[in-house]
Amino acid sequence: MLPVEAFASIxxxxxxxxxxxxxxxSMVQRFNTDKEQLVLVKLFNLADGKSRFLVKADSRDLNILSLSWANNxxxxxxxxxxxxxxxxxxxETRLLKIDIxxxxxxxxxxxxxxxxxxxxxxFQSNIVDDLPDDPKHILLAVDGLTDKLSTAVVKINLDGELTQLLVTGRENLIDWVADRQHQPRIAIFHQRTTYQIKERDAATNDYRLLWEFEALSADEIWPIGFGKAANQLYVSAYHQGRRAIFLVDLNDPQLKLELVMSDENYDVPASMQYSAAKQKVIGLGGRYIDEEYVKLQRSLDTALPEYSNEIISSSQDESLMLVLSSSDSHPGQYLLWDRKEKNMSSLLERYSQLPPDLMAEKTKVSYQARDGLAIEGWLTLPQASTGKNLPTIVFPHGGPISFDDGGFDYWTQFFANRGYAVLQMNFRGSSGYGFDFMQAGLKNWGLQMxxxxxxxxxxxxxxGVSDPKRICIVGASYGGYAALMGVIKTPELYRCVASFAPVTDLQQLVSDSKSFTNYKVVQKQLGDDDVDLELRSPVNFVTDIQVPVLLVHGTKDRTVRVKHSRQxxxxxxxxxxxVEYIELEQGDHYLSTNQHRLQTxxxxxxxxxxxxxxSGQ
Structure with a gap:
């Protein structure tokens, strides 16, 4: 059994x-002492192996979301x-430039x-275009030019010279997509539960309505990005009930959707990869579509056959590539692929304290819900177990419009290392399974979900996997809500419940969203009937809980406020x-510091x- 610290380390x-x-x-590194919890930006020279630190901050105050190169x-x-x-x-978000x-x-x-x-x-970190041919400028989406929500686009000079207002915003405009000619082209508007996707004419500054739809509806059409040609726009929309990727010619008055990629069983992720070096779209939906890169991926998978291999970064000429190689039982290693020299070298382990040979494997499972709906999930069994009569963790995911997959999960590995079987399920309302499946989760918290x-x-x-007398339900965020509702609705089924950052009061969650632009969307997801929300809120049924409870919540959680657990x-x-209640001082919704992970x-x-x-205690 590995020490708790091994799993609690970010x-x-x-x-x-x-x-x-x-x-x-460049990389982000974390360093912790008894007195400090630091997050550092580190620079490593591949030629001489020397490294140095550029930025040092308290990880309780700053969460680094991403790091990228503007230029050399x-x-x-x-x-x-x-x-x-x-x-x-x-x-709040900010975008900082660092002189190396x-x-x-x-x-x-x-x-x-x-x-x-x-x-x-x-929000000050939304890059609309990184302008790869102009390394000293970026296009940034910025709100605040008027007293109403109105997102403009500014051209930022990274040497600190004049900032140019490129496009003024309009009321309810929330986001932009630039074309490959570096014009802010697609404007996204949002009001209440309605979205509008409009095209901006750079010459006249006129806007043309392309699509209008209701949030969470089957009519959603979301822009992904442009191809090389000025009028080639890739979008995500539904095809036979599953999200698919289409190509639209903006010159076509009918805006016909040409199907490019679909899957009859699952939603296709709304993602695109564009090679600035090759000046073309090379990947859609999380996989390569260009033959050159298909061959690259095939070479990677042949060299590392038991792993999921992803190219996460490359030099400008793509002769050097960074690869992240991982699996359900391998937390991941970074490799440097030199395509000119045709060699690959190991750089770093992602979780250095978690040996892959001590990690457990995940198995994909499926079961029928009581109404006959097929539910997919993942079962993780402890190493060297019989797979029968085991103490068990039932572990529903957060979101709830999210999903669990077969990749590495440090929570699951922690439980399995302690000897517990772990079941993760993609209950109705989870994403990835099409419109009807996702729709079935609306206003359904605490019910069929x-x-x-x-x-x-x-x-x-x-x-026969679980010992019925030794099952605990554990979850975080929505999963924490589901964990609490589990012991309320079926107290005989679970021996205990552990809940991190749970939603406990649906009325409160809806009320807290009133200050935000997504208020009406939240109501559409959860409901707007106060009596109904009360009947689906764990906080109103504490007397029904008959098992031990562990609650953990961070004081600076901005997703689910700490008052949910306090109450x-x-x-x-x-x-x-x-009940045992632990409050994480300055803790967020994601256990972003080593101290808070360890404490939890x-x-x-x-x-x-x-x-x-x-058994039976």
């Missing part, structure tokens, strides 16, 4: 990327931090420009229930040992 290296000339690696001399760092606006807790020679870092938006705005934008979780638990018992814990204690996993380890160690 990857020591993350956001690794190659400089355009292929001589340097400057890095762009997207960061997020917890803040408050007009009394409402929010997340001096180590100096500053906001890419000059103070002089910010001082002219009506209000300081909450919850039944799918329960049916998975009963399926495990019927299969739940207080009511459980008042009712005399067995230590509590989980002790809690599960107490309640799942012996």
């Amino acid at each position: 990857p020591s290296i993350d956001h690794i990327t190659l400089s355009p000339d292929g001589t340097l690696l 001399d400057q890095l762009l760092m997207r960061g997020a931090y917890a803040s408050s606006r007009y009394g409402t807790p929010v997340i 020679h001096s180590g100096k870092s500053e906001n890419v938006i000059p103070r002089q420009f910010l001082s002219k705005l009506v209000r300081v934008p909450q 919850q039944d799918d979780v329960e049916d998975g638990t009963r399926w495990l018992i019927k299969q 739940m814990a207080a009511l459980l204690k008042k009712s005399g229930k067995d 996993f230590q509590a989980l380890d002790q809690f599960l040992q107490r309640h799942l160690t012996q």
